Amino acid sequence: xxxxxxxxxxxxxxxxxxxxxxxxxxxxxxxxxxxxxxxxxxxxxxxxxxxxxxxxxxxxxxxxxxxxxxxxxxxxxxxxxxxxxxxxxxxxxxxxxxxxxxxxxxxxxxxxxx
Numbered sequence: 001x002x003x004x005x006x007x008x009x010x011x012x013x014x015x016x017x018x019x020x021x022x023x024x025x026x027x028x029x030x031x032x033x034x035x036x037x038x039x040x041x042x043x044x045x046x047x048x049x050x051x052x053x054x055x056x057x058x059x060x061x062x063x064x065x066x067x068x069x070x071x072x073x074x075x076x077x078x079x080x081x082x083x084x085x086x087x088x089x090x091x092x093x094x095x096x097x098x099x100x101x102x103x104x105x106x107x108x109x110x111x112x113x114x
Contacts, residue, residue: 002026004096004105011111012086020081020108022096029077030054032099036070036081038092038110045095049081064090086112 008020020036033052039045049070050059058070069082079096093107 002098002101002103004098004103006094006096006105006108009094009108009110011113014087014112014114016086016112017082017084018086018110020083020094020110022079022081022105024077024079024096024098027098027101029098030074032101034070034072034079034099035097036079036094037097038090038094039107040089040092043092048094051079083110086110088112088114 003025005023006020008018010018012018030053033050035050036048037045038048046061048061048064049068051070051072055072060068067085072079091110091112093109095104095107097104
């Protein structure tokens with residue numbers, strides 16, 4: 001059974017930082033690219049960042065480029081999202097996703113106050 005457990009969200013002031021974690025199980029973690037998505041109230045879920053299987057390549061949405069960093073630890077089956085210089089528009093529930101698999105965790109809420 002695929003399980004994805006996101007954590008690390010919270011309430012932070014604009015300009016602050018958070019580090020999200022996603023602990024994965026039930027599949028061969030090292031064989032999948034991993035992505036972070038987010039969904040703000042009333043909006044579609046959007047792709048934030050992707051990292052390849054061994055972390056050699058990363059891609060970011062233009063809105064977070066230069067502020068967010070995705071990384072992974074294949075030994076711990078965990079993917080991370082370091083978020084710096086947070087803005088109120090980053091407020092959303094953040095989810096991780098393995099490749100194109102249709103599995104989602106419960107997400108972790110990030111709220112950035114102005």
